[in-house]
Amino acid sequence: MLHLQLQLHSPPPLLLSSSSSLKLPPNPHSLSLKRFPSKPLTLIRCRHSDLFDQKTFSSSTPQPANPAAVSVGALPPRVYVGHSIYKGKAALTVTPRPPEFAPLDSGAFKISREGYVLLQFAPAIASRQYDWNRKQVFSLSVVEMGSVISLGTRESCEFFHDPLKGKSDEGKVRKVLKLEPLPDGSGHFFNLSVQNKIVNIDENIYIPVTKAELAVLSSIFNFIMPYLLGWHTFANSVNPEYSSGVNNANPRYGGDYEWNR
Numbered sequence: 385m386l387h388l389q390l391q392l393h394s395p396p397p398l399l400l401s402s403s404s405s406l407k408l409p410p411n412p413h414s415l416s417l418k419r420f421p422s423k424p425l426t427l428i429r430c431r432h433s434d435l436f437d438q439k440t441f442s443s444s445t446p447q448p449a450n451p452a453a454v455s456v457g458a459l460p461p462r463v464y465v466g467h468s469i470y471k472g473k474a475a476l477t478v479t480p481r482p483p484e485f486a487p488l489d490s491g492a493f494k495i496s497r498e499g500y501v502l503l504q505f506a507p508a509i510a511s512r513q514y515d516w517n518r519k520q521v522f523s524l525s526v527v528e529m530g531s532v533i534s535l536g537t538r539e540s541c542e543f544f545h546d547p548l549k550g551k552s553d554e555g556k557v558r559k560v561l562k563l564e565p566l567p568d569g570s571g572h573f574f575n576l577s578v579q580n581k582i583v584n585i586d587e588n589i590y591i592p593v594t595k596a597e598l599a600v601l602s603s604i605f606n607f608i609m610p611y612l613l614g615w616h617t618f619a620n621s622v623n624p625e626y627s628s629g630v631n632n633a634n635p636r637y638g639g640d641y642e643w644n645r
Contacts, residue, residue: 500613505589529605
């Protein structure tokens with residue numbers, strides 16, 4: 385096998401003639417091609433993922449054979465984000481919660497619980513002051529976020545949650561979130577009602593959300609939903625070397641399976 389190597393030559397020293405004039409070589413920086421005996425070729429692959437902070441890895445860090453293990457198991461330090469809406473009667477804060485993954489015997493991962501967006505409602509106690517010790521929370525699923533995104537100007541929707549469903553205290557905690565249009569059509573009321581018979585709480589917190597504020601929430605939901613479903617980890621684990629073999633070995637996940645039937 386023929387290998388070509390590019391070699392950069394430093395310029396030779398300047399030559400001083402008898403007439404004290406300077407003579408430069410024709411090309412101070414010349415590139416030459418040299419032939420070398422055939423040797424085994426070493427291939428170095430570099431992959432980049434937005435999930436990772438490249439500074440956290442050193443060249444001596446061993447890389448797992450399974451790409452999915454890197455995408456899920458070697459995450460950077462957690463970052464907390466959120467968006468808040470402050471009004472006279474209450475404040476509303478929206479924060480994402482990531483999905484959970486479970487390892488498989490093959491070394492891969494599967495999603496065990498979808499992520500969600502946590503809505504936190506805090507009542508006002510004074511002008512621009514809110515009692516976060518009395519906050520009430522409501523977890524929006526991906527499907528519920530879709531309902532909010534598709535909500536029309538004059539439309540309303542309602543979500544009911546029982547956090548203790550399937551447990552011995554089922555029915556003792558009742559949460560209802562209602563989104564109802566404002567009378568002038570300028571936005572929606574977000575009304576959260578919480579009844580907790582265990583600790584004897586009956587709370588009702590509402591906050592008006594304008595069209596612009598609802599548009600911001602919809603944009604946030606649209607952006608974060610694929611991440612809450614774990615699709616980003618799948619995309620980051622895709623490797624052309626493995627995808628063909630995986631699809632053929634597991635027809636259930638192969639894109640060509642339908643056409644090969």
